[in-house]
Structures are given as C-alpha cells and as structure tokens.
Amino acid sequence: MGGQAAVMKQVVIVGAGFAGLNAAKRLRDERALAITIIDRENHHLFQPLLYQVAMAGLSPADIAVPIRSVFAGDANVRVVKAEVQSVDTDSRKVRTDSGDFTYDYLLLACGAQHTYFGNEHWEPYAPGLKTLSQATEIRYRVLEAFEAAEKESDPEKRRRLLTFVVVGGGPTGVELAGAIGEMSRYTLARDFRQIDPRQTRVILVEAGPRILPSFDERLAARAMRDLESLGVQTWTGARVTDVTPEGVTIGNERIAAATVLWAAGVRASDVGRSLKDATLDEAGRVIVDEYLNIPGRPEVFVAGDMSRALDENGRPLPGVALVAMQQGIYVAQTIKADLRGKPRRPFRYHDLGQMATIGRSRAISEFGRLRLTGLIAWWFWLLVHIYRLSGFRNRLSVLIQWAWSYWTFGRGARLIVGKHWRSYNV
C-alpha cells in the first residue's frame, strides 16, 4: 500500500441542508477525501426565511443556492441529485434511485418533514412549509383566496375565503400568521374594491397552553400581543380534530376557512428507518451518542433534524438551523481528526439563542439572559439572517427587497402563476 494519502477515502453526505453543507464546506480542502453529496433537490435552502417566500416577500432564488455552484471549484466534491432509498451499514453502501454509493464515512442529514399525527390525509387541505414548492403552493393559496373573495357575492362564502387558520404556535406558525395579518392590513389594504382585506380573520391554533413554548414566557406573551395588533387571534389549548376542504374543526367547533396552513410537529426523514443498528425516538429521529454516531458504527454520523442528540443536561437538542450547522462542522472536524490520528472529542452545542419575527418591525430574541422585543429585536433578527444567508448575491438582493418592502409595505413577489403548465416552480 502506497501510504495513506494515496488511498482516497470516500465521504458520502446525504442531504445538503445546514448540517450537510457545512460538513462538506469544511472537508473540501482535504486532499485525502473524495466527497459525494446526495440530495433530491438541486439547491441548498435557507429554511429560516422560507415563510417569506410563502408570504410573497422574497423569491425562491433569494433563499436558495444551487449545491453544484457552491462546490464548482472543488474537483474532489461530486454532487448527485438522487433520492436515497436505504443504507446498508454492513457493506457500507447508500442505495439510491440512481445507483449505489460506497462510503468510508457517512453523514446522514436528511432533515424532517411535517407530520399530521396519523391524519396524513389532511395534508392536501393544510400544507406544511418545508420545501420551495410548498412555499410557492402556500403563496398561491393565500393570494388566490383574496382574488376569489373579491369576486364572491355571498357574504358567508366570502367570509370563509377571508379566514386563514395556521395550526401550530411555534416560530414558523407565529411567523406565518403574523405575515398574513400584516399582508392583509397593509400590503393588500388598497388593492381590492369589493372586499376590505383588513376584515381578514387570521387564527393561530396551538394545542399547548401557550405559543412559542421554547421561549421565555414574557417574550411569548409579548409576541401574542404583537400578533393581536396585526389582527391575529391566538387560540391556545385548542386541538385540531379534523381538516376538510371546507375548513378545520377545533374540538367540536367548525371554522369555515379556505386556507389552512400546517406548522404543527415534524417527523424525521424515513431514511433513518433503514439503519438496522439504530434506535429511533417517537418522532422518527435517529438516537445518536455524543459523537453523533449510531451504536458500533463510528463511521456513520447522523446530524440535524433527523438525529436526536442530547445537551449537557440530557435534554434533546432542538431541531433548529444552529444545531444542524454546528453538528455539520463537528462531523467535519471529527473526520479530520481521524485522518490525522487524533482522538475524537464529544459534540458540544453552543446555544446562541433563538428568535422569531412578527410581521414588519416586530420580533422577539433570546440570547442567554439577554431578551429583546419590538423594533430592536427585529433589526437584530434582520442582521443575523442576512449575515447567515449563503452567498453574496442573495444577501444583497434580500436586503434590497426588504428595504423596499419596509418602506412601501409592498410585497414584490405577489404573483399567481397559472395552472396552464404541469408545473415546476421557482
């Protein structure tokens, strides 16, 4: 054998989200590695801003970057657009719809999708928000509801068209509800002649006792008041029992609503099920040790929303972008340590806080003991998100569109594209 460096080690990364992308970026300069990134989409998505695409504030291209272009200059990085079917940890193979890929190291970071808790048939009537195509679908539904209401003469039908229900009081639900409230009160206020969009009903439904349970209680209360000022009613302790094309049932109460959006609960990617050495938790997440490995497989890492790792206090880490990013970087560091014969160190999450926005110029932020609300929190949120966007062009474009929206209350991407074509988006 001609020395270690001559034998290229195969690193396969499944999923180019925050975990996968950050791992690959930190491994690409290792000459001893051949890296294969497998994703079913051709783009990395900046998911924290996906609700802005759904709410017509940004275009898909503003928050997504082609994976290939990120690694265009790295000859040792290959990008494959394929769907993973299973992983065989004995033969070290990833099986996809476009062939098998053998690995020396594997990072599984396939993320999560929405779950309807056994009522998956609700999905067509209450789409979730995880992909660009879902975001454009939601945008279509929201804008089309206002158009249909403008043409409707029956007051009851019109009321149903102008009722929007968002299920789930986490950050995504709060951001969606706040954006619909703001859109109807400001952006669309003068656009219609038959209806007054300010009469729009937006209901945020949360099964638990309060919204934003991961935040400090006072911040969550402030967010609720901010939502109220945008016309959003918050119903806590309210469990959805049925969703139909006509609307949603909460307990025994039926709400006629043309648009229902789902932001309530996630389930990890199904790829984890094929790992015969691994245990899954109740949300389908792969339980990993402090090295993000599954039992007996130090060459297999699972990170991001599809894994369940614990913090120092034994609590599961939240499914947020910051955890995924840090885990991706950690996996790269661990593989590099192996290559250099150094010992591995356990993963440690550095909690940098959390944020949520409520419409234009309101937000709540929590950084350790520091808590911000209102305009300052919003500016902070804006800066952090623009800074984090991957790619200079996106940052600048998003900044300009936000500045423009901010001053004009306009939403430039307020487009409905017809059904004339079978339809691919973006």
Add this chain to the structure above:
Amino acid sequence: MGGQAAVMKQVVIVGAGFAGLNAAKRLRDERALAITIIDRENHHLFQPLLYQVAMAGLSPADIAVPIRSVFAGDANVRVVKAEVQSVDTDSRKVRTDSGDFTYDYLLLACGAQHTYFGNEHWEPYAPGLKTLSQATEIRYRVLEAFEAAEKESDPEKRRRLLTFVVVGGGPTGVELAGAIGEMSRYTLARDFRQIDPRQTRVILVEAGPRILPSFDERLAARAMRDLESLGVQTWTGARVTDVTPEGVTIGNERIAAATVLWAAGVRASDVGRSLKDATLDEAGRVIVDEYLNIPGRPEVFVAGDMSRALDENGRPLPGVALVAMQQGIYVAQTIKADLRGKPRRPFRYHDLGQMATIGRSRAISEFGRLRLTGLIAWWFWLLVHIYRLSGFRNRLSVLIQWAWSYWTFGRGARLIVGKHWRSYNV
C-alpha cells in the same frame, strides 16, 4: 341628466400587457371614467426579459408586477382576475367566467400565443415562451437535462440529453439559443464531474433563408457569428416536420434531443373570434382601421399582438412591445379626446428601433440608420430594458442580478423545484 361629469363612463380593458397597462395608466386620472381591467393572470409581465427567467438568470418576480398594486391608489380602477369567453358588441358586454361586464369603451389587448401550424400535439415536447409558468417549465427542463446527463452512463443517451434544439430564428429563438450556449460554456462549465457541459449541442432551426429576418442582413450575419462563438449551430432553410418525446425531425433528418423549445410563430388570442363585426387575418389577428377600431364600432379598440394595424406604407406593424405600448397610449388619448368633444386622430407608430441579445455582452441594435453590434449594443440593450421595467424595485433587483451574473458568470436562479406538490410556480 345632471351634466356630463355625473355620468361615469365604463371603460373595460381586457389584458394587462403593454397595451392594456399603458392605456389604463393614462386613463386613471379621468374622474368621468370607471375602469375595469380584466386579466386571467394577476400580474403584468415584462415579456422582453421572459427568456432570462427561462434561462435562470432572473426570478419571476423580477419581471412581473401585480396588476392590483399598479392601481392600488386609483379608486376608479377595478382589477378582475377572470378569463374572457366572448364579446357581444351589440349589447356592449364582455362575458367572462366570473360574470358579464358592460362597457362604454372597450380595449381588447389579449396578446398572442404560440402556434404549431396545425401540429398542436407537439406542444408538450416543445414548449413555447409566453407566460411565467412556461418560463419556469423551460428552466426546469434545461437544468434537469444536465442533471440527467450527469447520471447517464450510455454515451448515446447522454448525447441526446445534452442536445438542445430551439425552433425559430426570431429574436426570442436567438436569445434562448444564445443563453443555453452561454450557460453550458460558462455558468455550468465547472459544476459537473461526469459530463463536460461545454460538449452541449445547441441547434437553432429556422425555416426561412436566414435568422432575424426583421433585422438588417449584416446585423443578422453578425448575430449568427456571435451564436457560433457560443457553440450554437444555426440551421437555416430547415423545416421541422415532427416533434416527439425523443427529439425533432428536420426534413428527413432525425435529431435525438431531450429538450426542444418552440419560438416559431404566433397566433392571436381566441377572443377576437367572438367579434362578429370584425375580420381576422391568417394569424387570427383582428384587422383594425387607423383608429384601431373594428368596422362600425368606434367604441371598440383592439391593440397589441392580437390586432393587425398598418403603418404609413400599408405594411402590418410587428408584434413587439413598443407597438403595443404606443397603441395603448393612443387608445387612452382617443378616449380622452372623445370626452372633451375633440376630433380623433389616426394612430401613427413611431419606430424606435429593435434589438436582440446573444448571451453575455453581445447584442445587435438597429435605430433607423444607426446600427450597433457587440458590447456597445449590449450595454444599450441593458440600459433600455432596465429603464423600461415597470417598477423601481424590479429595476434595482434586476440590475444587481445582472451585474452579479456579469462578473461571476453565475445564474442565481438556477433552481429545480420538485414535483412533490401539484404545483403552482413563481
């Protein structure tokens, strides 16, 4: 009757393209008019840049503006998203899928669509480029062809995937072919590992003796050389005899091509057929007099691509944006003259020239006797198009994206969005 001003006259404008939008903009300050704009889309489209959306250089929101937002401040302008079914000139009614609209003045400006000259079954295999959804469909097909080629091991199949045929040698065909050539030679050159996108075959097929027949012969020859330098082969005198999922047949020669785009010939909107007083030409265009009226109906105007008007020399005016814009403005002036009891003047087209781009930094422009080629023509094209874009935000955003693409050869909107959703776009 309480004086003329007290009786609101109903102006119905069908189609918010260049003709309809410009007419409405110039009529909105007339207190004596109630204006209804009917369009099946919710946006006005800057069609001269549509090929940039198809080629992933721009996002849909960059070249489209919601019609409602243009007229948000005008209480006398109503926007209806509806599909027109027919026009009854006797009862002065426009029938739509959302009810009837009565007019005192009618402007029909519904544009045109592609025609396959009796072979409409070719459309699924050779989409045209008239709407945003067609543009995103074409973008999907082109990007997906490269992805599929990267995964294909059979050299013949791979060659088919990397063969692109553009049918029609007018400005749109030239711009599409040039953009594919440029994308493969620059933008995507380093993105793939198994294929070399520079091996891409791009064939521009034109049935006539030369491309760009409306341009000066020397300019067209220069455009052809520019296309060649981007790897585009131009086949003139070549008539398409069949299009199938496998490719295209030209005369007796079959070309295996995964992607065929149609830019060859247009047919006016079907709305004209319902005008019983009017005569249509062979392309379905409504023949109008020098006041853009149909016979005996001074209250009915037909403008833009769906009308056939003549210039001073008796030649039909071309179906370009500038004609439509000037006609829209003319119709507004005519209605205003009527309101003030002034005589009507015939329409006169002011020819401001024509332009076409060939990839990055090459173009041809013709302004009377002034003819420009190369980089100067391209800068001129850029300035004119940015200036003409409706809405400040779009202009700025497009400018930045172009500047970015120009320096980096990147195409920011290079996104493929999956089929997971039924799919509406943008």
